[in-house]
Structures are given as structure tokens and as C-alpha cells.
Amino acid sequence: MRIAQNLMAAGVVLFSAAVMVQAVQVGARWVEGQPGPGFFPFWLGGLLFLCGAIILARAALAHDAANGHFFEKRTGMESVVKVLLTATGMLALTYFIGFRTASVLYLFVYLRFIGKHKWTTTIALSLLIPITGYVVFERILQILLPRGIYSGIIPLVD
Amino acid sequence: MWQTLHDLSFGLGVAVMPLNLLAGALGVIAGTVIGVIPALGPTQGAALLLPIVFRLPPATGLIFLSGLYMGAIYGGSVTSILFNIPGTPMAAASAFDGYPMAMKGEGARALAGSSLSAFIAGTVCIILFTLFARPVAEYALTWGPPEYFSVMIVAYAALAGLGGGSLVKSSVSVLFGLILTTIGVDVITGMPRITFGTYDLLAGVKFLVVVVGMFGVGELLRAGEENIMAKAAFRAKVTAKDIFGALKEMAGYWKTFLRSTLIGFWIGVLPGTGATPASFVGYGLAKQFSKDPSKFGKGTLEGVVAPESASSSAEVGSLLPLVTLGIPGSPTAAVILGALLIWGLQPGPLLMVDKPEVVWGFIASMYIAAILSMVLNLFCIPLWTQILRIPFTVQVPLIMFLCFIGGYTENNTLFTMWVVLVFGVIGFLFKKLGYPLAPMVVAVVLGEDTESSFRRSLIMSNGSPSIFFTRPVSLILLLLALALFLFPLAAPVMKKWQKRPTPAPVS
Numbered sequence: 001m002r003i004a005q006n007l008m009a010a011g012v013v014l015f016s017a018a019v020m021v022q023a024v025q026v027g028a029r030w031v032e033g034q035p036g037p038g039f040f041p042f043w044l045g046g047l048l049f050l051c052g053a054i055i056l057a058r059a060a061l062a063h064d065a066a067n068g069h070f071f072e073k074r075t076g077m078e079s080v081v082k083v084l085l086t087a088t089g090m091l092a093l094t095y096f097i098g099f100r101t102a103s104v105l106y107l108f109v110y111l112r113f114i115g116k117h118k119w120t121t122t123i124a125l126s127l128l129i130p131i132t133g134y135v136v137f138e139r140i141l142q143i144l145l146p147r148g149i150y151s152g153i154i155p156l157v158d
Numbered sequence: 159m160w161q162t163l164h165d166l167s168f169g170l171g172v173a174v175m176p177l178n179l180l181a182g183a184l185g186v187i188a189g190t191v192i193g194v195i196p197a198l199g200p201t202q203g204a205a206l207l208l209p210i211v212f213r214l215p216p217a218t219g220l221i222f223l224s225g226l227y228m229g230a231i232y233g234g235s236v237t238s239i240l241f242n243i244p245g246t247p248m249a250a251a252s253a254f255d256g257y258p259m260a261m262k263g264e265g266a267r268a269l270a271g272s273s274l275s276a277f278i279a280g281t282v283c284i285i286l287f288t289l290f291a292r293p294v295a296e297y298a299l300t301w302g303p304p305e306y307f308s309v310m311i312v313a314y315a316a317l318a319g320l321g322g323g324s325l326v327k328s329s330v331s332v333l334f335g336l337i338l339t340t341i342g343v344d345v346i347t348g349m350p351r352i353t354f355g356t357y358d359l360l361a362g363v364k365f366l367v368v369v370v371g372m373f374g375v376g377e378l379l380r381a382g383e384e385n386i387m388a389k390a391a392f393r394a395k396v397t398a399k400d401i402f403g404a405l406k407e408m409a410g411y412w413k414t415f416l417r418s419t420l421i422g423f424w425i426g427v428l429p430g431t432g433a434t435p436a437s438f439v440g441y442g443l444a445k446q447f448s449k450d451p452s453k454f455g456k457g458t459l460e461g462v463v464a465p466e467s468a469s470s471s472a473e474v475g476s477l478l479p480l481v482t483l484g485i486p487g488s489p490t491a492a493v494i495l496g497a498l499l500i501w502g503l504q505p506g507p508l509l510m511v512d513k514p515e516v517v518w519g520f521i522a523s524m525y526i527a528a529i530l531s532m533v534l535n536l537f538c539i540p541l542w543t544q545i546l547r548i549p550f551t552v553q554v555p556l557i558m559f560l561c562f563i564g565g566y567t568e569n570n571t572l573f574t575m576w577v578v579l580v581f582g583v584i585g586f587l588f589k590k591l592g593y594p595l596a597p598m599v600v601a602v603v604l605g606e607d608t609e610s611s612f613r614r615s616l617i618m619s620n621g622s623p624s625i626f627f628t629r630p631v632s633l634i635l636l637l638l639a640l641a642l643f644l645f646p647l648a649a650p651v652m653k654k655w656q657k658r659p660t661p662a663p664v665s
Contacts, residue, residue: 008591012330019337019352026344026351034617037344037351040609041337048333051326058326070590076383083382084583087375087558091575099562107555115551129556137563145563146572 004070006059012052019045086110098148103130166288169518173526178221181214182523185225186530190538192226193233193249200230204494216501216516221523223494228527231433231473232535235272235466240265242377248433248469250373250599251441255454255461262457266397271404271459272466273532279419279467280528283474284521286423303614304625308635310608313425313435315639316442318597318646325646327593335598338363339605346613358573365602367565367577372595374561375582378554380589401536404459411460414444415467422468426475433469433476435600440468446645474524481517 020028020042027036071077090106097105107126111117117125137143172178188207189200204211204223211219234249239256252272259268318328341352342362353359408415418440425436444464445454454461476491503516565578588595601608619625626632 004587005591008587008593012334015334016337018354022352022354026349030621033620034346035613035621037347037349040612041340041352044333044337044340048330048337051330051333054326055330071383079382080379080586083379083554083558084579086555087562087579090558091562091572091579094572094575103559107559110555111552115549117549117551125552129559133559133563143563143567143570145566146575 001070002059006056009052009055009059013049013056016045016048016052020049082114086114094146094148096148096150097154098151099145100130100134101151102148103133163288165518166522168515169520169522170525172217172515172519173221173523178218178519178523179526181218181222182225182527183530185222185227186229186527186534189226189229189231190233190236190531190534191229193230193235194237200227200234204497211497216498216503216513217519219497219501220494220516220520221527223497224520224523225527225530227473227494228524228531229534231276231470232273232531235276236269236535239268239272239462242381248437248472250369250434250595251437251465251469252462254441254465255456255458258455258457259459259462264457266400267404267407267459268457268462270400270536271408271462273535274401274404275408275415275463275467276470277528277532279415279422279470280474281525282419283423283471284525287474287478287521301631302629303611303618304629304632305635307608307611307615308626308632308639310604310611312635312639312642313439313600313604314597315643316439316446318643324592325643328597331588331593331595331598332601335368335601336605336608338368338602340609345606345610358571361569361571363577363602364568364574365599367568367574368581368602369599370561370564371578371581372585372588372599374557374564375578376585376589376595378557378561379582379586381550382554407459408463411463414447414460414464417443417447418464418468419471422471423475425468426472427478433472435604436472436475437465437469438597438600441465446642470528477521477524481521 023038023042023045026038028038028042029036030039071080086106086109089109090102093102093105104126107129108122111122111125112119115122134145138145173182193200204226207223207226211222213219214222231248235252235256238249238253240260242253242257256268256272259265314332318325318332337352339362341359343350343360350360421443422433422436422440425439426433441454441461441464444460445451448454448460477494480491480495503513561578561582562575565574566572568574585595587593588598615625616623626636
């Protein structure tokens with residue numbers, strides 16, 4: 001837990017430093033009678049840097065703080081990784097086969113192999129949800145969901 | 159005064175015409191469904207349905223929109239309280255205590271309390287609206303950028319106290335949110351900035367994407383770890399007993415209720431701010447003024463009453479500058495402004511004179527929509543509990559699917575779907591490591607206005623920050639902000655000091 005806290009604070013420090021550097025690049029000073037575009041982000045970044053540094057310094061000085069593990073159970077980490085990996089996989093697939101087909105595959109894989117649902121439930125839901133989504137979002141609300149580079153080229157991929 | 163009452167009754171007459179009533183009811187149903195879907199809130203709902211709505215006559219279309227608006231707000235609170243997934247951002251604060259209540263088996267009471275307080279606060283504010291429309295708007299008109307900047311600082315300071323323990327972590331949350339809004343093209347100079355070398359970030363990181371990611375995906379990850387999603391077990395029906403029980407308990411919280419209502423109304427009136435910051439400020443103040451702040455977050459009805467009444471009040475309040483000045487008080491009010499413009503109606507003092515049936519019909523329909531959505535919400539709860547029976551492993555891919563689409567609607571690029579996922583991870587880490595999410599969400603909403611009022615103030619003063627301290631209203635607001643920020647530090651000291659005079663108990 002303590003390592004995670006320190007990593008997070010270090011991340012805050014790095015992020016704020018990156019923001020400050022970029023703010024300086026676009027002009028963080030007084031330009032042509034007004035504050036430059038980087039003025040506000042620069043000072044915000046400075047304050048954030050300070051906050052991150054305080055958290056790090058406190059962690060270095062305190063000895064009793066933040067016991068325990070980041071993940072309390074091993075299964076906890078497993079399920080977080082599963083949720084994350086499948087979602088990442090779906091977005092990566094969207095580039096190739098488009099959102100509709102990717103969501104069918106995503107639902108199928110998640111329901112069958114992680115949810116361990118029956119084949120019938122799996123197939124029904126992994127078709128029903130994307131089709132309802134298609135009707136509601138693309139047909140009624142006119143939001144065109146992303147297509148992939150193979151959409152319409154490979155049969156059944158759309 | 160009599161003129162106002164006359165106008166309002168005229169508006170009610172317009173709103174209860176059968177066609178308009180039907181439009182209102184349809185709006186409420188559509189709105190509730192949209193509100194329940196985590197990715198869609200009233201703003202997105204109103205924006206998405208605009209192409210259909212503006213084919214209706216203006217009075218009917220506006221009533222549909224206000225039904226949609228109210229329905230979405232109520233629907234958002236339902237998922238917020240039952241699943242800890244705010245269906246709408248303004249319902250996020252209701253989850254702080256509503257969800258623990260649902261976990262304790264008091265979900266029905268929480269929902270009844272939430273509907274009732276939103277409804278009563280809305281009623282109070284409609285009365286306030288009709289009475290103070292002009293004077294309040296005229297006073298706000300005298301404000302310059304420094305006052306706007308200072309009032310936003312008040313909001314952040316009040317929120318920092320809400321974070322509970324660490325002031326530093328709350329500050330990180332606020333600053334991170336503010337920095338996110340500076341990403342992309344600078345509105346004032348047109349320069350791209352803080353894009354981390356990518357073209358995709360030129361369009362900026364939008365509020366919707368952050369909220370869907372942090373609350374939607376972030377919550378899935380957290381729930382995935384603990385497998386808690388479907389644990390909320392409670393009675394399936396809201397009975398008359400729940401409603402009266404909640405009413406009775408709420409009577410004891412009248413101070414909280416009144417404070418939230420008045421502050422919510424005022425926050426709503428301020429341009430650019432809306433129900434979301436109002437609900438967080440309402441919750442934060444209720445906690446700070448409470449005799450027993452530790453009960454908050456563990457499931458007290460007061461923690462539901464405070465944000466719900468504040469956000470409902472802000473919704474009504476945000477219509478005040480819209481109707482009287484043509485300035486939207488909230489993002490949704492901005493969409494409604496867009497609709498009015500499509501109909502060829504220019505909101506402002508003139509509209510009240512020229513088309514009273516539109517203005518007062520709209521205000522009256524807000525009221526009718528509130529009644530409709532309260533009824534729908536209270537008596538359709540068995541329907542929502544069916545959603546709870548869906549196994550967790552079906553909920554995960556379903557909600558993920560909706561979150562991706564919700565983020566995508568922001569600017570129709572695949573990149574925003576990745577951003578949703580990234581903010582899911584950030585939200586998960588924030589929550590695990592004790593960084594509060596609420597201050598960041600508010601900072602993301604108000605960030606652009608904060609920066610522009612800050613820069614305009616500095617342009618006015620030629621670069622001298624003293625402008626914030628020399629203008630009396632701004633100075634008072636900043637002192638208030640300082641007091642609110644330091645309150646958590648001062649509170650334990652004050653308690654000790656109060657205890658000192660009492661003699662030690664003799665045992």
C-alpha cells in the first residue's frame with residue numbers, strides 16, 4: 001500500500017512537471033497585455049507539484065503510515081486485470097473490425113469465459129445487447145459508432 | 159407579484175393541455191431511461207433528442223424537454239443510490255450516503271427521501287424563481303470576472319473539506335481537474351497547449367468523458383475487485399410507510415434542507431455552474447455544519463437530502479438567468495437555449511413580454527414534470543430492482559459497452575473510448591489511495607470558467623492579483639473560501655477548546 005501511495009505521489013509530481021514544462025513552451029508569462037496561454041496551467045502545475053512533494057515528504061518522514069496491501073486478495077487483482085484486459089482488447093479490435101463486431105466478441109468472451117454462463121445465455125446476450133445498442137444509438141439517436149478497417153470487407157464483419 | 163401569479167397560472171393552463179401533458183409524460187419516461195444509463199445524463203439526452211424535439215411546436219417541445227430533464231435527474235438518483243453508479247453527474251453526491259443506505263437495506267427509504275427532497279426543493283425554488291427573478295439577476299449582473307473567480311474558489315474550498323481526511327489529497331484532486339480543462343486549444347488565444355505531443359488531445363478532455371470513465375469504468379474495476387456490485391439487498395417496493403417515514407425524518411433536517419435549497423438556487427443562478435457543483439457543495443456544507451460529521455458517508459438520510467435538494471434547486475435556479483437574461487446557468491440550460499434558438503426564440507427579457515406562453519408554460523411544465531417523475535420513480539422501483547438481479551458478470555460487459563458509447567458521443571472519435579478507459583484506471587487508483595473524486599469532477603466542470611474569469615480579471619487589473627482583494631464582494635468571498643478550506647483543520651482545535659472548561663468527570 002505504501003509503495004502504491006508513493007508511486008501515485010511520484011506520478012503526480014511527474015505529471016505536474018510535464019504540465020509546467022509544456023506551459024512554459026506556449027508562454028506562461030505576461031504576453032501582449034494579457035497572461036499567456038500557459039499562465040494558468042503553469043501555476044496550477046506548480047501547486048500540484050507542491051502537493052505531490054508534500055505527500056512524498058510526509059511518507060518519507062512517517063513510519064507508521066499506510067499498512068496493508070494494495071489488493072487485499074489475489075482474486076481481487078485477478079478480476080480487476082480481467083475487466084481491464086478484456087476492455088482493452090475490445091477497443092484494440094475496434095480498429096480492425098469496428099465497434100459492432102468487436103462488442104459482440106467482447107460480450108461473448110466475457111460472458112462465456114469469465115462469467116461462465118451457459119452457451120445459450122451467452123449467445124443470446126452477446127447478440128441482443130449490441131443489436132439493441134445499434135437500434136437505440138445508431139438508428140434512433142443517429143450516433144454512428146466507429147467502423148474498423150475490415151468493416152464490410154470480411155463477411156459478417158461490420 | 160399578482161402579474162407573476164397570473165402568468166404562472168396561465169403557464170399551468172398551457173402545460174396541462176392534453177397534448178402537452180402527454181409530451182411531458184413521454185419526456186419523463188425517456189428521461190428516466192436516459193438517466194438510469196450511466197453514460198447519459200440530461201444534457202446528453204436533451205442534446206441527442208433535439209433533432210426530434212424541434213419538430214414539435216415550441217411550447218410542446220419545451221414541455222417534453224423539461225420532462226426529459228426531470229426524468230433524467232430522478233433516474234440518475236436511482237442508479238446512484240442503488241448501484242453507486244451515478245446515472246448523471248449531479249446524482250454523484252447522492253451516492254455518498256444513498257448507497258450505504260441501500261447496502262443497509264434502507265434503499266427504499268433513501269429513494270423516497272431523495273425524490274421527496276428534490277420535489278419539495280424544486281417547489282420552493284419555483285416560488286423563489288417567480289418572486290426574485292428580476293432583482294437577483296440584476297444583482298448578479300453587477301458582478302465582474304473577479305467575483306466569478308472568487309465564487310468558484312469558494313466552491314473548491316468547500317469541496318476540499320468534503321474529502322474528509324487529507325487536505326493535500328483533496329487539493330491534488332482539484333488541481334488535477336483544473337489542469338485537465340486546460341488541455342487542448344486555449345479558448346482565448348487559440349493556441350494548442352498541454353497536449354503531451356498528441357493531436358488527439360487538441361480537442362481537450364471533456365467533462366462527460368472524465369465522469370463516465372471515473373465513475374462508470376472506475377466503479378466497475380472497484381466492484382470487480384470486491385465483487386460487491388449486486389450485494390445491495392433491500393425491499394423491492396417503496397411503500398406509503400417509507401414515504402411517510404422519510405418525510406418525518408426529513409422534518410428534522412429542515413435546516414440542512416433550507417441551506418441546501420438556498421445555496422443550490424444561488425449556485426444555479428450563477429452562469430456556468432449547475433446542479434453538479436451545487437449538490438457537492440450542499441453535501442459538503444451539511445457535513446461541515448453537522449453536529450456529528452462522522453455519520454456522513456455511512457448512510458444517513460441527511461446525506462441524501464442535502465445534495466438532492468441542492469441539485470434540484472440549482473436546476474430551477476439555472477433557468478433564472480436563462481429566461482431573464484439569455485445566459486444559461488447550467489450545461490443543460492445551454493442545450494435548452496440551443497433549442498429555443500432553433501425555434502427562432504431569443505431568450506431574454508423580451509421573450510417574457512412577447513411569448514409569455516412559452517416562458518411560463520416551460521416553468522409550469524417543470525413543476526408538472528417534477529410531479530410525474532416523482533410518481534414514476536416511487537412506484538416503478540420494483541422495475542429498477544429487476545436490474546439488480548442481473549448477475550455481476552453480465553453487468554460488467556454491459557456497463558462497459560455503455561460507458562464506451564457514452565464517452566464516444568462526446569466528439570465521435572475512437573480515441574475518447576481509450577480516454578474513458580484511462581480515466582477508469584485513474585478513478586480506481588484515486589479511490590483506492592484515498593484521493594477524493596468529487597473535487598476533481600467539479601473542477602473539471604468549472605475549470606474553463608475559472609480560467610477565463612481569472613485571466614479576464616488579470617487583464618482588467620493589468621496583471622496585478624490585488625484585484626481579487628480590493629473589490630469588496632470578491633474579498634468577502636475569498637475570506638469565506640479560506641474559512642471553509644481551513645475548517646477541517648480548525649474543527650478539532652475548536653472542539654478541544656470547547657471541552658476544556660468542563661471539569662473532568664469524577665469517578
